[in-house]
Amino acid sequence: MELKLHPYLLQLAHPFRISREAHDDQQTLIVSLHHGTHTGYGEATANPYYQSSIAQMSEQINAIKPLIESWDGQDIDWFDQMLQRSELGSFARCALDLAAHDLWGKMRGAPLWQLWGTSIDQYPTTNYTIGIDEVPVMLAKMAEKPWPIYKIKLGTDHDIDIVRALRAQSDAVFRVDANCAWTPEQTVENAQLLKDLGVQFIEQPLPAEDWSGMSYVRAHSVLPIIADESCLVESDVARCAEYFHGINIKLTKCGGLAPARRMIDQAKKRGLQLMVGCMTESTVGISAIAQLLPQLDYVDMDGALLLASDIASGIFIDDQAQVHWPELGGSGIALLADKK
Numbered sequence: 001m002e003l004k005l006h007p008y009l010l011q012l013a014h015p016f017r018i019s020r021e022a023h024d025d026q027q028t029l030i031v032s033l034h035h036g037t038h039t040g041y042g043e044a045t046a047n048p049y050y051q052s053s054i055a056q057m058s059e060q061i062n063a064i065k066p067l068i069e070s071w072d073g074q075d076i077d078w079f080d081q082m083l084q085r086s087e088l089g090s091f092a093r094c095a096l097d098l099a100a101h102d103l104w105g106k107m108r109g110a111p112l113w114q115l116w117g118t119s120i121d122q123y124p125t126t127n128y129t130i131g132i133d134e135v136p137v138m139l140a141k142m143a144e145k146p147w148p149i150y151k152i153k154l155g156t157d158h159d160i161d162i163v164r165a166l167r168a169q170s171d172a173v174f175r176v177d178a179n180c181a182w183t184p185e186q187t188v189e190n191a192q193l194l195k196d197l198g199v200q201f202i203e204q205p206l207p208a209e210d211w212s213g214m215s216y217v218r219a220h221s222v223l224p225i226i227a228d229e230s231c232l233v234e235s236d237v238a239r240c241a242e243y244f245h246g247i248n249i250k251l252t253k254c255g256g257l258a259p260a261r262r263m264i265d266q267a268k269k270r271g272l273q274l275m276v277g278c279m280t281e282s283t284v285g286i287s288a289i290a291q292l293l294p295q296l297d298y299v300d301m302d303g304a305l306l307l308a309s310d311i312a313s314g315i316f317i318d319d320q321a322q323v324h325w326p327e328l329g330g331s332g333i334a335l336l337a338d339k340k
Helices: 052-061 065-069 074-084 090-108 135-144 159-169 183-198 210-220 236-243 257-270 283-290
Strands: 002-019 022-035 038-045 128-130 147-155 173-177 199-205 225-227 246-250 273-277
Touching: 002 052, 002 225, 022 052, 022 090, 022 173, 022 283, 038 090, 038 159, 052 065, 065 246, 074 257, 090 257, 090 283, 128 135, 135 159, 135 199, 147 159, 159 183, 183 199, 199 246, 210 225, 210 236, 225 236, 236 246, 236 257, 257 273
Parallel strands: 128 147, 147 173, 173 199, 199 225, 225 246, 246 273
Antiparallel strands: 002 022, 022 038
């Protein structure tokens, strides 16, 4: 086994802003695991909100490089258990977990969704995210990318006016994400107005630790509330079931596909709606998310669609929001540089 780290700077097609930050590009770390004739790829992005940096992830991964390279690509459960015992942060674990799963599937000549016993006959359509901006710019982005489902980032002093303006242009499904920017009272009031505007659900309206506020929202909101920042790791699922209608699992936050699948199992047992979301990442990370599609109610896997240019091939989402599945096993990923 040979481990390699590949840092990239992903350029976005447009500036992207949410309630707490804005950026024009995204640092990301690609991990590759090479064994025999097969190479598996994983990804984790840098994220200041979660104190994740390329240097930190690289240092953590290199510290256990001999252990990683001792794996023969056969027992994926051994690799997962090794990661759980390690002192790696969740972002570094995610990059390794994704690379290991991609390699494991490629060595077996089958996609992960098939190895897990699921079917791609039916799966949810990804939303396309419209970041916070001046309303004319948000409208222009929608016109540039006609899509059946939009996720609208909110957290301004005129959130309802934004949604009204966008609704006047589109009859698509709307979801909104306040990224912790609202109060409980705002959320309940906004929920009724947003429901009248055809919004499907609200994602993470309150700060992550405002559990008393979420108790109030859960009791009074007329729209479903989906946890994001409040649901990071496996142990968060049980608590979120008391305060939210569903959870948005992020592979980078929970540590990869193996813990995400355990979170999905927990959520289903508790009757929670299930969503998997992405960061602003390349097709490496998006292709891993796609393997979970048959198990989900909703998905946000538009990260690569927001880029000016991609660094990998794998899952491809066309302009009609249809997913095209690669022929390679695993997550089906190949770095574009490897094809030159």
